Amino acid sequence: MIRFALVIVGFFAAFPAVAGIEIKEVTSPGGIKAWLVEEPSIPFVALELRFKGGTSLDAPGKRGATNLMVGLLEEGAGDLDAQGFARASEALAAQLGYDSHDDAVAISARFLTENQDEALELLRLSLIEPTFPQVAVDRVRTQVLSGIRSSATDPDEIAGKRFNALVFGDHPYGSDGAGTVESVTALTREDIVAAHQGALARDRLYVSAVGDITVEELGPMLDQLLGALPETGAPMPEAAVVTLDGGVEVVEFETPQSVALFGQPGIHRDDPDFFAAYLLNTILGGGGFESRLMTEVREKRGLTYGVYSYLVLKDLANLYLGSVASANDRIGEAIEVIRAEWARMAETGVSAKELADAKALLTGAYPLRFDGNGSIAKIMVGMQVDQMPIDYIATRNAKVDAVTLEDVNRVAGELLDPDALKFVVVGKPDGV
Structure with a gap:
């Protein structure tokens, strides 16, 4: 309970006034760039990763693949199954978050300085060595399909989907990144592996870190965490044409x-x-x-x-x-x-x-x-x-x-x- 309380304190800790926030640019030995704010007063680090492209990178006929892939990153990685990954994260009092949007895959990590190495290794496994076991694919697919069916009865969701379809047409923005019942049902494990390779690459990566970590520590840490990512991912979509006729x-x-x-x-x-x-x-x-x-x-x-x-x-x-x-x-x-x-x-x-x-x-x-x-x-x-x-x-x-x-x-x-x-x-x- 003490460790969990420390994480909560670190997450919500008041920070110096905006004018006092000093951002440092960091480049790792391997060439990974990041922005850092050092705040050593609490033994806690917040790390944010963004991979540009997001669900807009879905291959033709594979709508929902990136969203489903992101939902599976903590459902088995390295030698850990979903339960083992969850137990390891809880034991470290580490908070790992995975999300996907039209324009980005968003990864968040919050961990105590004393658990930094173990927490980052867990995060690395999820990003570099996800296993996508079929049992997890089927379970998470069922959850995604439930969400899609639920949104079909939500007036706000219906309005948003119809508006996007009118404005963007065949562009990825014109359809729901979660996919449809038909497209998600048809996705295979191979589609998910391809989505992982296409979305999580160094040519679209942005990193920020705040907390009890120095410039000298952050660079090597980034190489250890992210150095094994592929250099390039799937091509980015073309700019969307906004079509509105009133x-x-x-x-x-x-x-x-x-x-x-x-x-x-x-x-x-x-x-x-x-x-x-x-x-x-x-x-x-x-x-x-x-x-x-x-x-x-x-x-x-x-x-x-x-x-x-x-x-x-x-x-x-x-x-x-x-x-x-x-x-x-x-x-x-x-x-x-x-x-x-x-x-x-x-x-x-x-x-x-x-x-x-x-x-x-x-x-x-x-x-x-x-x-x-x-x-x-x-x-x-x-x-x-x-x-x-x-x-x-x-x-x-x-x-x-x-x-x-x-x-x-x-x-x-x-x-x-x-x-x-x-x-x-x-x-x-x-x-x-």
């Missing part, structure tokens, strides 16, 4: 409340106007109860419990999305109000007070993200994947503050496109 599409579903997902083309993180767009969205629908959409749709008219908008930044496409749910007989009015507010902001922009409030919200909340080693490690690896400068943490709030009212109102007119705003409604909407 209007409303209804997916009939028996439910008293309709769910709507709406969106239009977005903006790239590298765009000089990104922070202006970020502030614009905070005012329009990303600022919680203070946002315009929440005021107009919920507070003034009582059409929903919540309505939100958000910038979606994928590696191969960018969207500006939002969501709302309302009673079947009121969802039509909610859609009209959202579209009208989208158009009003495009035409008249925002006020100086709205901009000042949005800046205060974004800059004040930013330091709260850095609440422990694990959080910082995740932020740092995300920065690397997004090709952000190493001083971004220190300069981010200044970039927010530098945006002018003229910047935001110009971007509002250029970015917001009510004619391209597409709504996918799942339910039994009246008058839509």
